[in-house]
Amino acid sequence: MTNSLRTIGYNVVDAGSQADIWRYAPAGPEGASGEEAKQIYQQPGKPVPPEEAWKLGAEAARPSPIGGRLNGMPQVHIDLLVEQASADTVER
Numbered sequence: 778m779t780n781s782l783r784t785i786g787y788n789v790v791d792a793g794s795q796a797d798i799w800r801y802a803p804a805g806p807e808g809a810s811g812e813e814a815k816q817i818y819q820q821p822g823k824p825v826p827p828e829e830a831w832k833l834g835a836e837a838a839r840p841s842p843i844g845g846r847l848n849g850m851p852q853v854h855i856d857l858l859v860e861q862a863s864a865d866t867v868e869r
Contacts (some may be wrong), residue, residue: 790830800837814853815860820850 782789792801809818825833847855 788824788827790827791832792834793799797834800834810852814851815856815865818853818857825854 779789779791792798
């Protein structure tokens with residue numbers, strides 16, 4: 778897939794396996810809370826050069842175990858999950 782995308786002009790970084798994709802997930806906005814954090818978090822991402830993408834991935838630290846825990850997630854993730862989940866999901 779990477780080579781196909783490169784042939785049509787995309788600058789692609791192979792992020793590795795599905796197990797490593799968390800390294801490239803957006804980080805929560807530090808110092809922001811509530812509605813401000815949601816607005817910042819939901820803005821479109823900005824492209825970075827491949828070298829910077831590799832560097833960011835290599836430096837990423839997992840804040841919680843695989844699968845995650847609510848107490849290890851940024852509050853904005855929890856807020857968006859609750860806001861976007863169905864009532865049936867939230868009740869569980």
